Amino acid sequence: MEPTNLVRLKKYQMHQKPHLPTKTCANCGKPFAWRKKWQKMWIEVKYCSERCGRNKNRLA
Secondary structure, eight states: OOHHHHHHHHHHHHHOOTTSOEEEOTTTOOEEEOOGGGTTTGGGOOOSSHHHHHTTTSOO
């Protein structure tokens, strides 16, 4: 393996965050991970994005 590919591989591995908690979106059903902006209200978060929150009554 070339050194540049090895560096890219290490960077990729460093940015993966498998230890973060996840939830399933109440609208689209896709899993989403914890974000720092949701730190104080993680228990209350139901939707993966603002778009899903706005369209909560529509089916995906």
